[in-house]
Amino acid sequence: xxxxxxxxxxxxxxxxxxxxxxxxxxxxxxxxxxxxxxxxxxxxxxxxxxxxxxxxxxxxxxxxxxxxxxxxxxxxxxxxxxxxxxxxxxxxxxxxxxxxxxxxxxxxxxxxxxxxxxxxxxxxxxxxxxxxxxxxxxxxxxxxxxxxxxxxxxxxxxxxxxxxxxxxxxxxxxxxxxxxxxxxxxxxxxxxxxxxxxxxxxxxxxxxxxxxxxxxxxxxxxxxxxxxxxxxxxxxxxxxxxxxxxxxxxxxxxxxxxxxxxxxxxxxxxxxxxxxxxxxxxxxxxxxxxxxxxxxxxxxxxxxxxxxxxxxxxxxxxxxxxxxxxxxxxxxxxxxxxxxxxxxxxxxxxxxxxxxxxxxxxxxxxxxxxxxxxxxxxxxxxxxxxxxxxxxxxxxxxxxxxxxxxxxxxxxxxxxxxxxxxxxxxxxxxxxxxxxxxxxxxxxxxxxx
Amino acid sequence: xxxxxxxxxxxxxxxxxxxxxxxxxxxxxxxxxxxxxxxxxxxxxxxxxxxxxxxxxxxxxxxxxxxxxxxxxxxxxxxxxxxxxxxxxxxxxxxxxxxxxxxxxxxxxxxx
Numbered sequence: 350x351x352x353x354x355x356x357x358x359x360x361x362x363x364x365x366x367x368x369x370x371x372x373x374x375x376x377x378x379x380x381x382x383x384x385x386x387x388x389x390x391x392x393x394x395x396x397x398x399x400x401x402x403x404x405x406x407x408x409x410x411x412x413x414x415x416x417x418x419x420x421x422x423x424x425x426x427x428x429x430x431x432x433x434x435x436x437x438x439x440x441x442x443x444x445x446x447x448x449x450x451x452x453x454x455x456x457x458x459x460x461x462x463x464x465x466x467x468x469x470x471x472x473x474x475x476x477x478x479x480x481x482x483x484x485x486x487x488x489x490x491x492x493x494x495x496x497x498x499x500x501x502x503x504x505x506x507x508x509x510x511x512x513x514x515x516x517x518x519x520x521x522x523x524x525x526x527x528x529x530x531x532x533x534x535x536x537x538x539x540x541x542x543x544x545x546x547x548x549x550x551x552x553x554x555x556x557x558x559x560x561x562x563x564x565x566x567x568x569x570x571x572x573x574x575x576x577x578x579x580x581x582x583x584x585x586x587x588x589x590x591x592x593x594x595x596x597x598x599x600x601x602x603x604x605x606x607x608x609x610x611x612x613x614x615x616x617x618x619x620x621x622x623x624x625x626x627x628x629x630x631x632x633x634x635x636x637x638x639x640x641x642x643x644x645x646x647x648x649x650x651x652x653x654x655x656x657x658x659x660x661x662x663x664x665x666x667x668x669x670x671x672x673x674x675x676x677x678x679x680x681x682x683x684x685x686x687x688x689x690x691x692x693x694x695x696x697x698x699x700x701x702x703x704x705x706x707x708x709x710x711x712x713x714x715x716x717x718x719x720x721x722x723x724x725x726x727x728x729x730x731x732x733x734x735x736x737x738x739x740x741x742x743x744x745x746x747x748x749x750x751x752x753x754x755x756x757x758x759x760x761x762x763x764x765x766x767x768x769x770x771x772x773x774x775x776x777x778x779x780x781x782x783x784x785x786x787x788x789x790x791x792x793x794x795x796x797x798x
Numbered sequence: 799x800x801x802x803x804x805x806x807x808x809x810x811x812x813x814x815x816x817x818x819x820x821x822x823x824x825x826x827x828x829x830x831x832x833x834x835x836x837x838x839x840x841x842x843x844x845x846x847x848x849x850x851x852x853x854x855x856x857x858x859x860x861x862x863x864x865x866x867x868x869x870x871x872x873x874x875x876x877x878x879x880x881x882x883x884x885x886x887x888x889x890x891x892x893x894x895x896x897x898x899x900x901x902x903x904x905x906x907x908x909x910x
Binding site for chain 2: 616617618623663664
């Protein structure tokens with residue numbers, strides 16, 4: 350049934366959408382600090398490139414593919430229904446009591462972030478043009494359909510008779526804010542991309558150390574801030590769901606930092622800042638699907654488990670030899686899986702979601718639903734992402750040349766360097782007005798032709 | 799003349815400089831350096847991956863002195879740079895053929 354317009358809910362969703370958009374620049378800082386100084390700009394540009402491409406596609410037909418009426422077994426929305434957001438601009442076009450365009454914007458920010466997350470797996474070595482093509486194709490082929498599976502509810506976005514996606518309506522797996530659609534999806538795609546592009550030169554031999562951990566900490570802080578919009582906004586209202594999601598988003602990352610640092614202290618002897626920043630993100634990833642279905646104490650348990658498991662999982666790339674540079678797999682795929690599956694154990698019927706998991710006497714019913722949803726997205730995303738990345742690689746080359754990689758992708762691809770520290774060789778040819786100024790001209794002096 | 803070169807721990811630079819000034823040394827050259835001796839480097843940990851950093855930060859001090867002062871200057875540096883812990887550094891001297899003060903063109907001991 351259509352709900353009446355709510356100014357309060359609308360105000361909160363507009364705020365949430367802006368918070369979620371901030372997560373992508375936050376991610377750019379988080380990722381940018383973790384790469385070497387010679388490739389920080391390319392790392393950040395991959396996030397900003399995702400913002401550029403996905404926002405446009407989302408408005409043109411992406412929203413329609415995700416939230417249009419189902420055109421086949423819950424797998425895909427009708428891309429033509431809201432083409433160019435047609436029909437969504439009138440005052441009576443509401444989704445859950447808020448103007449449809451607000452919902453379009455909020456969900457669009459999810460799409461942007463999900464795509465940007467993938468870039469962490471291919472740091473230092475991706476051709477920017479190829480990345481932009483990958484972003485466009487991946488959004489259309491993978492993200493928009495999966496968003497439909499998970500986020501499109503029957504009767505929500507296109508009138509009472511509208512049909513949504515299979516995970517939301519038939520499988521009934523709980524995924525409050527996108528553990529499957531966002532994190533498992535991006536993590537699986539990251540793994541596929543890392544496999545297609547291959548290892549960075551020097552992976553496993555040279556220290557490919559983060560060049561600026563303060564950027565990493567700042568980025569993690571911005572992600573946490575924006576994540577309140579991501580999770581508490583996903584109630585699409587300002588109510589009891591929102592309150593619980595906010596509190597769980599508040600406590601789970603804290604517990605995850607403790608879990609991550611404890612593993613580090615025991616294993617390596619040091620609790621590190623990169624570990625703390627990573628723990629925050631792991632906890633946020635883990636609580637995302639579960640934000641409205643576990644109690645705050647459940648969120649602490651979930652956070653601690655996710656933090657500890659992800660701290661162990663980031664070492665997998667060395668064991669199996671794939672270069673998931675910034676641990677998209679270790680944090681987002683593994684964190685998303687743990688969070689999604691733990692709902693099957695920790696969901697409490699005392700929460701607004703009203704579902705009991707295994708540990709609350711609900712049996713294994715919810716657990717298998719969670720598992721089917723999680724692994725369906727994982728398999729779909731991994732296979733298609735691998736095919737897309739491979740196709741892009743064959744068509745135009747996904748990876749920069751060895752020489753460019755050693756020199757640094759910033760200078761060779763973007764003709765920029767991140768830091769000017771006033772030492773080293775300086776340039777001899779500066780062309781402020783390239784077309785008119787002879788290279789040898791000294792300011793104020795005439796040069797003979 | 800001799801060139802006394804010392805590679806020491808960076809935090810000892812002030813102590814060494816003060817001691818050399820008290821001894822009567824008029825000028826010296828300081829360079830940031832990195833390297834290792836028997837102590838090797840240190841280990842850094844990023845998400846559980848350990849990186850051994852071989853080259854540790856050092857400071858190199860160079861002083862031109864009269865032959866007669868060389869041994870004393872070396873002693874002054876050793877005394878003031880010593881912590882007794884591993885990685886304190888090294889001091890050595892080499893003979894210098896000539897030295898010229900650029901401003902005046904003075905040569906030899908006059909140039910010091």
